[in-house]
Amino acid sequence: MKPRHWPRPALLLLLLAISLLLGGCQRGEPLPFRLTNITGHMPDLDFRLTDDNGKAVTGADYRGKVVLLYFGYTHCPDVCPLTLAQLHVVMQRLGPLADGARILFVSVDPARDTPSIMHAYVNAFDPRAVGLVGDARAVEALSKRYRSAFTREPGDADGNYEVSHSSAIYVFDREGHARVLATPSASHDDLVHDLHLLLDNGADR
């Protein structure tokens, strides 16, 4: 039998040192998100819009909150309400932690969506949802910032029209850094998991 190069206590110490080192490195390591990690690939949350109470707001007003940004419009009867209903379920599953998060629903239909319509609309889904409106230029600027797009489709004789829009949900940490990209087909479990990571941790990483 070969003699041991390391006596057992020394080996344990070495393992401890390695794990401490790894632990130290972890602070700079990415959080183990289950959904698409966009850290460093998208700009920080920034916009100038009007909230559903008619108040002028900017991205900075939501620092300190984990933000779920979603584009849509109130005359959208299927996918937008479904997505907001899904986000409501996710918020419910977060329990009291959800108070640290906000759903920002940005209208891509400036012609029809007023703050008061948006107010009734978002509150039908979740008390932590905020409706944001702005002129076409401001909304387009925000949309382009996240490489998303929307197109007003040709309307019918009655003036009804649809708006095609990005289906993505952008998640920002408490410091306004873009962290996770979710699609409406993402599982509730994955979204809850990733939001836990952002809500449990501070905004420092």
Add this chain to the structure above:
Amino acid sequence: MKLSRLSLLCAGLLLAGIAHAADADHIHASHAWIRVLPGALPAGAYVTLENDSGAPIALRGAGSTIYADVMLHQSSTAGGVSRMSMVDSLDVPAHGKAALAPAGYHFMLMQPKQPVKPGDTVTLTLQFADGSTLATDFIARPANALDAGDTHADHAMPGMDHGLMSHDH
């Protein structure tokens, strides 16, 4: 004689058509619900249709005494973009099912003549390509409901591919 046989066949088909004109006997509707949105915003209506006959039956649309306009629509997501389009019909396959479900096929209900509140029942008359109809009660559900409320909620977000479900017998 060839001609008379053909005319007999035509007469038979015509009679069959008339017999069907009233009720869509072979279609069964379940999980019928409406997602009610605030004010007079357009609402989505969903239903699962089952066809127990040996031939496909096409859903063409629906009528309502409450909503001035009902349209058969399909939502789709391609390249990360959600859009909605009108569809002429949806086939309910022979001995199969077709679902109008969130993120897929749905009725878009517009211009309610009176407010519809969660808990209300709204009758939509489904119209099929063979001229038959089926009066179906839809339960009005809150905006943030995920389904008709008659089944256990599915925890996974519905995908985009469950509009049509056929099964072979």
